[in-house]
Amino acid sequence: MGNLPEPRVQPFQPFQNCGIDFAGPIYVRTSLRRNAPTSKAYICLFICLSTKAIHIQLVEDLSTPSFLASLKRFISRRGKPSTIFSDNATNFVGAHNELKELAELWKNQTHSESIISYLASNEIDWKFIPPKSPNFGGMWESSIKLVKNHLKRIVGNTKLTFSEYVTVLTQIEAYINSRPLFPLSSDPNDLSVLTPAHFLTGSSLLDTPETDIRHLPVNRLTRWQHVTQICQHFWKRWTREYLQELQGRNKWTTSRESISPGTLVLVKDDQTPPLSWIIARVERTYPGPDGKVRVADLRTKAGVLKRNIRSLCPLPVDDEDSLLKPTLQGGEHGKA
Numbered sequence: 001m002g003n004l005p006e007p008r009v010q011p012f013q014p015f016q017n018c019g020i021d022f023a024g025p026i027y028v029r030t031s032l033r034r035n036a037p038t039s040k041a042y043i044c045l046f047i048c049l050s051t052k053a054i055h056i057q058l059v060e061d062l063s064t065p066s067f068l069a070s071l072k073r074f075i076s077r078r079g080k081p082s083t084i085f086s087d088n089a090t091n092f093v094g095a096h097n098e099l100k101e102l103a104e105l106w107k108n109q110t111h112s113e114s115i116i117s118y119l120a121s122n123e124i125d126w127k128f129i130p131p132k133s134p135n136f137g138g139m140w141e142s143s144i145k146l147v148k149n150h151l152k153r154i155v156g157n158t159k160l161t162f163s164e165y166v167t168v169l170t171q172i173e174a175y176i177n178s179r180p181l182f183p184l185s186s187d188p189n190d191l192s193v194l195t196p197a198h199f200l201t202g203s204s205l206l207d208t209p210e211t212d213i214r215h216l217p218v219n220r221l222t223r224w225q226h227v228t229q230i231c232q233h234f235w236k237r238w239t240r241e242y243l244q245e246l247q248g249r250n251k252w253t254t255s256r257e258s259i260s261p262g263t264l265v266l267v268k269d270d271q272t273p274p275l276s277w278i279i280a281r282v283e284r285t286y287p288g289p290d291g292k293v294r295v296a297d298l299r300t301k302a303g304v305l306k307r308n309i310r311s312l313c314p315l316p317v318d319d320e321d322s323l324l325k326p327t328l329q330g331g332e333h334g335k336a
Contacts, residue, residue, distance in 0.1 A: 007049040007083070014199045015078045017049045019085045019140035022059075022102050023148040029159045032223065038159055042102070043169065044070050045147065046078070047140050049085070052181075053196035054143055056173045058166050062101045064111045068118055078200075081124060087137055088128040146238070147172060154233045158218075164227050171231040171274070172238075178205045178275050179242060183264045183315055191279045191301060193264070193315060205275055212273070235274040243268055243313050259285060259293050259309050267298065268311040280305065282312075 007017035024042035042062060046055040055078055057070045075081070088106065105111055119126050129136035151172070160168065177200065180193040197205045213225055214232050221229060243266060259265070259282060267278035280298035287293050296312065298305045 005049075010050070012050045013079065014051050014053055015046065015048045015055065015074075015081050017083045017085075018081050019047050019049060019137060021045050021047075021087065021137070021140040021144040023144045025101075026151075026155075026165065027159060028162045028165055030161075032161060041162065041165065043144070043147065045140060045144050046074055047143050048196075048199075049139060051196050051199040052139070053177050053200055054173055056147065056169045058162065058169055060162075062105050064105075064108075064114050067105070067111075068114065071118070075122070080122060083125045083127060084119075085127050085129060085137065086140075088131060143176075146176070150234050150237050154230050154237065158226070158230075160227070164223065167227055168230055168234075172234055174205050175231075175235055175238060175274060178277070180266060180277055180279065180315060188262055188281055191264070191281060191299075193277075193279055210273070232274060236270070239272075240270075259296055259312060259314060261285060264315045265298065266313040266315065267300070267305070267307060268313070280312075 022042050022044055025040040026043065027038040028041045029036045029038055040061065042059045044057045044059050044067075046057075047053070055074060057073060059070050060066050115126070147169075151168075155168075174197075177196040180195055182194045184190065184192045184194050192204075195204050197203070210228060210232075212232065213221065213229050214236070216225075216229070218226060218229075261282050261284060263282045265280050265282060267280050269278055272278060278300060280300040282296050283299050283304065284297040285293040286295040286297075294309055296307060296309060298307055298312075
């Protein structure tokens with residue numbers, strides 16, 4: 001395994017160096033009328049290599065004008081990148097059988113010339129990873145897998161309109177960009193944490209409070225409530241998976257204490273609304289008869305809580321294989 005490339009370990013502007021990947025096809029309704037026909041659409045995901053912030057767009061079809069339009073929208077909203085990394089045509093075949101159409105588009109000479117001409121005029125360097133080397137694109141591969149897998153489980157056979165899908169994907173983008181990375185300071189009275197959104201907006205993201213409607217049957221919901229329910233289900237599934245990743249367990253023969261007074265932690269709570277994270281500082285720990293800490297007192301904005309350490313996720317994460325902290329080892333463009 002080689003060292004991580006410079007864009008992964010050096011400070012750059014958000015999305016100055018980014019990766020791009022596609023998922024799909026997904027099927028969208030052309031209108032809200034009964035038995036409306038469906039059409040194909042594709043998810044285009046950009047990920048910043050230095051901040052790990054993501055940007056998601058819904059592309060109408062696999063054509064050169066649609067691809068260039070999505071690229072222009074991305075540049076207009078996030079700024080012009082200096083380098084874009086992506087898979088090449090051969091990587092869209094095989095494991096990505098559903099994206100054979102994208103592979104054909106990538107192989108099309110007219111398409112390639114149009115993209116190269118546009119990028120050259122904007123002084124953007126486009127780099128392809130080697131064929132059959134998905135580990136070189138671990139960052140965007142893991143992100144697109146996260147979005148695609150949860151979206152398939154939640155949306156299922158439901159057919160949303162194009163605008164409804166855009167709303168859902170934008171909410172998913174906000175959820176992922178709100179994840180805590182590291183404490184902003186070592187002050188024990190400061191509970192603020194750094195998120196990818198800080199690099200994009202200068203502060204954390206906040207969502208409009210909404211009633212939890214996950215338990216309601218779909219046939220009782222309006223179209224907007226159905227979209228809201230899909231977003232709430234995604235939030236619960238993703239946060240549960242994300243927090244579990246922060247609580248990696250070593251083999252029982254290895255002793256490692258990670259909870260101590262002063263540690264900043266995330267608190268697991270199934271009742272937290274979207275874009276809301278319970279941040280707490282450990283005030284006191286309670287070792288058991290064997291000397292191992294299993295309970296701790298936590299200071300939050302709402303007061304002092306007592307919780308089992310199974311519901312605590314310490315920050316920062318120091319694991320070498322962490323998704324949040326770059327290591328000195330990895331592939332050409334790093335593994336997720």
